[in-house]
Amino acid sequence: MKVSRRAALSEDERLDALGRLLTDTEIPTRLRVAGVIVLLYAQPVSRIVPLTVDDVIRDSGAVLLRLxxxxxPVPAPVAVLLLEHIAETVRRRRSLMVTSWLGSTRNRRQLKTSPPRSDSKLIRR
Incomplete structure (x- = not known):
């Protein structure tokens, strides 16, 4: 199999792509987050996929990413995008849990008492 390598992005191309990922709401949030991490922290996708919400740390108003x-440290515009993605993921999961648990009173009790899962993936495939 032949592998084609594209030249690295110039600094201007990288900044343009970063700006688009931070502002273009037509791109799905999970892809925007993954792209920003690739461009800002030079991380390969194989290092981004295993990240969980526990790898995002809020400390005295600062947001940190455990790579x-x-x-x-995560710059403010990136932190906003990252926290927005986490909030969307949590909302989506809760709505799926409520929908799937409505049929059983036992499961509704679990909904109230189950601790949140810390192994939630930050980026879904």
Missing amino acids: GEPAS
Whole structure:
């Protein structure tokens, strides 16, 4: 199999792509988040896919992303996008859980008492 390598983006191309990912709401949020992490932190997709919500740390108003140790600071515009994506994911999961648990009183009790899952993937395939 022949692998074609494209030249690395110039700094202007990278900044243009980053600006588009931060502002273009036509692009799905999960793809915007993944793209921003690739462009800003030079992380391959194979390092982004395993990230979970636990890898996003809120500390005294700052947002950090655990890509290694120590966690990396997240610039404000990226933090807004990242936290928006997490909120969307949580809302979507809750609506799916409520829908699937409505038929059983036992499951409704679980909905009230179950702790949140910390293994929730940050980026879904």
